[in-house]
Amino acid sequence: MNRTDRLYALVEELRAAAPRPRSARTLAARFEVSVRTIERDLAALQQSGVPVYAEPGRRGGYALDRQRTLPPLTITPAEATALAVGLHALAGTPFAADARSALQKVLAVMPERERAAAAEMTGRVQLLVPPARAARPAEPVVPAPLREALTAGRVLRLEYTDAEGTPTTREVEPIAFLGGDEHWYLAGWCRLREAPRGFRLDRIRAVRALEERVPERSVDLAELDTLGSDLVPLGEFGV
Known part of the structure; x- marks a missing residue:
């Protein structure tokens, strides 16, 4: 069994046993590897977002939080391939890393x-990337506070450089992410300008989430002419 298959099997083993823990020694014997290898595998799962936690004590071990995981899915290989193709379109957006993580969890x-059938099918899919897109730089590294801005509901402090190269420090109440073919923006209420503004993500030099919660504020995103095009909410696609 290779490591990838073992990681998948580890998740299923812990899911079947949940909420009872399994010791590293028991798991090592189950998969015929060393305890050290199992501990490295479990650490890798935790780092990728799988809700595996350790229970101390003589009868402790590792357990999976079933309430935060999906049961086995009745998803077809074609549906899994469609997800992989669709998520590929998120390359270069603030959600590229989350897209890869989501696909791994599915x-x-x-x-x-x-x-295995999905892996076979996706191996037979090749995407034709236009030269202009192929020449794009690597996807930007988006700090976690910025990616989590909307769900965290906290005011952000941005170190931002505008189109003229002028650096400013601003407190921003995040409202939405705006995406286009060339750039992604954070839309928010800018306390420096006392107006709604769109901030290009690649011009944000540093970001920190403050303790202050975002107050209720009525803001019309139509006031933002950042993209010069119509906005299409993801909710229209059933998200």
Whole structure:
């Protein structure tokens, strides 16, 4: 069994046992590897966002929080391939890393046979990337406070450089992310300008979430002419 298959199998082993823990020694014997290897695998799962936690004590071990995971999915190989293709379109956006993590989690809970068929199908899919897009720089590293701005509901302090190269420090109440073909923006109420503003993500030099919660404020995003085009909410696609 290679490491990728073992990681998937580890998740299923912990899911089947949950909420009872499994010791590293028991898991090592189950997968015929060393305890050290199992501990490295479990650490990798935790770093990728799988809700595995350790329970101390003589009867402790590692357990999976079933309330925060998906059961095995009745998703077809074609549907999994469609997800992979669709998520590829998020390259270069603030959600590229989250897209990869989401796809890994879906694959992790697919039955082994369907997962193997999905891998076979996706291996036969090639995407034709226009030269202009192929020449784009690597996707930007978006700080976690910025990616989590809307769900965290906290005021942000931005170190921002405008189009003229002037640096400013601003407190911003995040409202929405605006996406286009060339750039992504954080839309928010700028306390420096006392007006709604769009901030290009690649011009944000530093960001910190403050303790202050975002107050209720009625803001019309139509006031923002950042993209020069109509805004299409993701909710229209069933998200």
